[in-house]
Amino acid sequence: MAITKGTRLLCAQHSLEGLSVGDAFGERFFLHPDVAESLIVARAIPASPWYYTDDTQMALSIVTILQEYGEINQDGLAESFAKQ
Incomplete structure (x- = not known):
């Protein structure tokens, strides 16, 4: 095929969707280690809101450039990164 x-x-x-959820979920664990460990042990879901980080923002730029150009256009990507 x-x-x-x-x-x-x-x-x-699809990868971007998974990345953004994982990024936002993981970001919620940037706490004092004792607090993070207790959440993990309790299998607690972190409280909302879940904000994504610059990693997801950069991935959004990459996918946008792929949609626009059909490939990675370095100038377009650099401009997109700079706007974020």
């Missing part, structure tokens, strides 16, 4: 640009872009979008 041939993999098209559309299929690759869809995979990138």
Whole structure:
């Protein structure tokens, strides 16, 4: 089966969804180590809101550039990073 640009872009979008949720979830554990450990032991879900970090923002830029150009356009990506 041939993999098209559309299929690759869809995979990138799905990856972005997973990355953003994992990023926001993990960010909630930047607490005092004792507090973080107690949450982990209790298997507690961190309280909302869950904010994503600059890692997700950069990934959003990458996917946007892929949608716009069909490939990584270095100038477009640099401009997108700078706007964030």
